[in-house]
Amino acid sequence: MSSIAGFLITVRTARQGVAMVGGKLSPEYQKETATLEVNAAVLSALGLAPGQRARLRSPFGEAVVTCRPAEVPAELFFLPLGPTANLLIGTDTGGTGVPCFKGLEVKLEPYHGATAGDEQ
Amino acid sequence: MRHFTRYSTLAKGLFTPRGRQGKKIVVVDVRLTPTARAADYFLQIKPGTDFEVFNALRALIKGLRLGNVDPGTGTVAGVTLTAWQELAQLMQSCRYGVVFFGIGTTMSRGKEMNIELLLTLIRELNRYTRFYAIPMRGHGNVTGINHVLTWQTGYPFAVNFSRGYPRYNPGEFSVVDMLGRREVDAAFIIATDPGAHLPRAAVEHLQKIPTIVLEPHCNLTTPWAQVVIPVAPAGVGAAGTFYRMDNVPLRVKKLVDFPYPSDEEVLRALKERIANA
Secondary structure (H helix, E strand, C coil), X not given: CCCEEEEEEEECXXXXXXXXXXXXCCHHHHHHCCEEEEEHHHHHHCCCCCCCEEEEXXXXXXXXXXXXXXXXXXXXXXXXXXXXXXXXXXXXXXXCCCCCCEEEEEEEEECCCCCHHHHC | CHHHHHHCCCCCCCCCCCHHHHCCCEEEECCCCHHHHCCCEEEECCCCCHHHHHHHHHHHHCCCCCCCCCCCCCEXXXXXXXXXXXXXXHHHHCCEEEXXXXXXXXXXXXXXXXXXXXXXXXXXXXXXXXXXXXXXXXXXXXXHHHHHHHHHHCCXXXXXXXXCCXXXXXXXXXXXXXXXXXXXXXXXXXXXXXXXXXXXXXXHHHHHXXXXXXXXXXXXXXXXXXXXXXXXXXXXXXXXXXXXXXXXXXXXXXXXXXXXXXXXXXXXXXXXXXHCC
C-alpha cells in the first residue's frame, strides 16, 4: 500500500515533557516531537518497520516522522505537539482562535529520502 | 503525574481519607493512555463524538430514552449504552464529582459547542450532587493570564486594545488568526514559545517581522527573534504569582539572586521609556 489516510491528533507525551527540561533545542526533544504513534497493522500495511520513517501530508504541508507502533485505532495517528506537527497545521481557526490540532485529515506514506538532520 | 499524586487520583483529603480507594476514576478517550490504565473504567469513544456523548449523558441523567439507540445492543460514540447508563448513574450518585477535560474536547469537532454542552451537563448534575468541570491546562500559569485579562478587561483572551478600549473576538483578534492573515507588523512575546506551538505559516510570518522575546530559556523562538531579553524566572530569580488550574493564586518567592531582571522590571522600564519618548 502506497499511502493510508487518517486523522492526525497532536498530543503530549511523558518523553516530550522529560526532553523539554533538557531544552527544546536538544536532540531528545526534536526526536520525540517527530515520533508518530501508529497502529502496528497500519505500519505493516505500509511496509514499514518500527523506527522507520514516513511522510505525513496535510492540506497545509508535509513532515517526515519516525514511526512507533502503539495500541491505537487504525485511522488515528498521534504526534506530539511541536515543531514537526506545526508543519502540518493550518492557521484557520473557524472563529474559535484555535486551529485544527485534533482530527486533521492527513495521508501517511513511506519515506526513503533524506531529511535536514541527516547531514549532521 | 503531579496531578495524579497530589491533586486527584491518589490524593487524600478531609472527605477522602482513603485516597485512591475512596474514588472512582473514569477515563473517556479515543485511545488507551497511561491515565486510562490507572482508571476504574475506560470508555474508548470514536473521535469527534464529544458532543454526542455529552448529549447522551444529559438525556440519561434526566431519565430520558435515547430514541435511536437500542436499549439492549445500542451504542453511543462506539461505546455500549449500558456503559453510558452506568456512568450516568455513577455521576448522579457520587458525593463530589469533577470532570477534568483537555484539549481533546476543546479542539476536536464541535470545539466551543462541546464545552457549552459539557457545562450544561455539569449544571444539571448539580441538581443531584456536587459537580465541577475543570479544564486541564497545558502549561504553567495559563490560568493566570486568563484571570488577569478578565479582571482588567472583562475578557479572558483574544483582547484587542487598538481603539484604546478592550474588544474581544476569538477568530478575529486571536494570535493564530492575526498572524495567519499577516495583520501583525511587530510582535512582543512574553513567557511563551510560538516557535514550538504555532502553525508553520504563523511562525513564518513572525520570522519576517520585528519579534521581541522576554524569556529565561533558549527555546524554539529565541534563535530567530530579533531581540531576546533574558529575564529571571518567577519562583526562582524573582517573586511572582502563579494561578493554579483550579483558579487558586499562589504567591512564589525569589529563591536566589539572578543576573537578569524580572518580567515586571523589564516591562516597567519599557513603559517608562515609551511614555517619555
